[in-house]
Amino acid sequence: MRASTVTLPLLALLATGCERMPEDPVFMYGEVKHADGSPAGSTPLRVDRALDTANDLLAVEGRVWNYEPYSEGLTEASGRFTLEALSGDTQYEGYFPEGGYYGYLQHRFRVYPPLDEGGNGIFVAFSFYDDVELPPLQRWDSGLAVGPGPSLTFAPTPPAPRTPPSATVPEIMQGNEEPVLVPPSTPEPVVQLHGGDGLVWQQEHAASPWALSPYVLEDFGGVEAQVRAVSVGQWYFEPLAAEGSTLTFRQEWRSPRVPLPAGTLRPVSRGMPCSPAPVDRPCPYTDGKLEAVLTRPEGEQGDDLGVEALTFSLNTPARLRRVVVRNLEGTLGYQGRIRLVLEGSVDGGEWAPLGSFTVVNFDRDDPTRYIYQFSLLDTDTDSPFDGPMELYTPHVFLDAPLTGELPVRHVRLRMTSEEGSLTGLLWRLGEVSLFE
Known part of the structure; x- marks a missing residue:
């Protein structure tokens, strides 16, 4: 999540500089294919x-990219x-006065x-500073x-983009072993369920067929x-007659959206109060609305993270059997695994x-994460077609049974590291639903 990730200095800071003048042209090459692999001739292209x-490269809030039209092709x-x-x-x-350095x-x-025509789409978002070849833009017929x-x-997801002959990929060292090449990551399916005012659910590493829990659908x-x-990755180009350039990219495929039947389960927590809660409004985490809301309103004194x-407080004690947590961001996103803890009380x-x-946020033993982070940090809003999809530190979506045997009137939600030694902060939350 954005609040837990220190934004890294961009790759351009590592460059020794570019000899081109600002008015010199640089070029992006590529190709567009239909889903069946045939050439997509005379296809219009948008460039944004x-x-x-950013005034401070170490800002904890990260970057929000606001795209505007740049050209067409x-x-x-x-x-x-x-x-x-x-x-x-x-x-x-x-020069960046906040950081006290000169940079890019x-x-x-x-x-x-x-x-x-079917609503399938593809895009590639990237940074570069000289001539580069882009990954092929071939739509995915997801079915x-x-x-x-x-x-x-x-359908199975597309393969990872093939590195062009003119490019090289990063290497990682593991102890005394030979360097390991890091090509673009293999695409994995991510299922999203969209409500009218936010995400109902997001499931990484989904497998077909993917069954929908009735608790996830609730009564929406x-x-x-x-x-x-x-797929994310880095390619480095070093042509003979031009400056070298690094292409750091996020390529994304999207399916059309299909309607789902309405859910039929209403949680006993619907409309119940919570503490702390934003001033002068009902609890935004039990109202049946899906907008992710800051747990501490901006401007309120205290830790703004x-x-x-x-x-959460119920009207009467209930024996709770299920909890669904939607779109939770916390300050332990840098941990490979975290723990959500729910506790109940009759009187508080x-x-x-x-x-x-x-x-599980990510695989702690995956050495490629350090390479891929340059292509994933602050890229969740890259899509020109759809809403955000955070993958570097995924937001928490949890549908799980509860084990308490006694009725409770109050339920407390906390976040810790997996072993419990660190206490995390709940930063932003969509909805919490409690079922009998």
């Missing part, structure tokens, strides 16, 4: 650019294309064709469909399902365990 206006009959930008438009060079900030670009249960079925109506896939716990004095759940 987002300016990096058209593929040749072969599906190939060449797009042009000005060298001075790819980065900012100057790379602006961000994205290139994409329009959605096809997303709703089956009995309900369940979702979809108008929910739409979608499957997306992402969240609260240590949230307590003594607390008894209701459940303790391990949440």
Whole structure:
């Protein structure tokens, strides 16, 4: 999550500088293909650019890229294309008084064709500073469909982009072993369920068929399902007659959205108060709305990164059997595994365990994470078609049984490291639902 991740200095800071003048052209090469692999000739292309206006490269809030139209293009009959930008438009060079250094900030670009007739789409978002070849833009025919249960079925994801012959990939060293090459990551399906005002659910590493829990659907109506896939990576180009350039990219495929049947389960926590809660409004985490809301409103005194716990109060004691947590961001996103702890109480004095759940943020033993982080940090809003999808430090979505045997009136939610030695802060939350 954004609040827990220190934004790393961008790759341009590592460059020794560019000899091109700001008004010199730089080029982006690539090709567009239909889902069946045939060339997509005469296909219009959009090029958008987002300016990096950060004054402090170590800002804990990270970056939010605001894309604006930059240029347009058209593929040749072969599906190939060449797009042009000005060298001075790819980065900012100057002095940063907050950090006390002189450096570079790379602006961000994205290139994409329009959605096809079925609603399938693809884009690539990236930073660069000289001539580069982009990953092929081949749409994915996901075949997303709703089956009995309900369940979702979809086709295997596309393969990772093949590194062009003119590019090299990063290497990592593991002890005294030979260097290991790090090509672009293999795309894995991510299922998203969209409500009218936010995410109902997000499931990474989903497998087809994927069954929908009735507790996940709750009593929401108008929910739409979608499957997306992402590959990230770095390519380095060092042509003989031009400056070298690093392409750091996030490529994403998206399916159309398909409607789901309305849910039928209403939680006993609906409309119940919580503490602490935003001033002058009902609890936003039990209201049946899905917007993710800061746990500590901006401007309120205290730690602006969240609260240590949230307590939910029922009208009458209930024996709780299920909890669903939606779209939770905390300050332990840098931990490979965290733990969500739920406790119950009759009077708010003594607390008894209701459940303790391990949440896997990422594989702590994966050495490629250090390479891929450059392509994933602050890229969750890259899509020109859909809402955010955070994958570097995924938001928590939890659907789990509770084990308490006695009725409780108050329920407390906390976050810790897996072994319990660190206490995390709850920073932003969509919804918490408690079921009897």
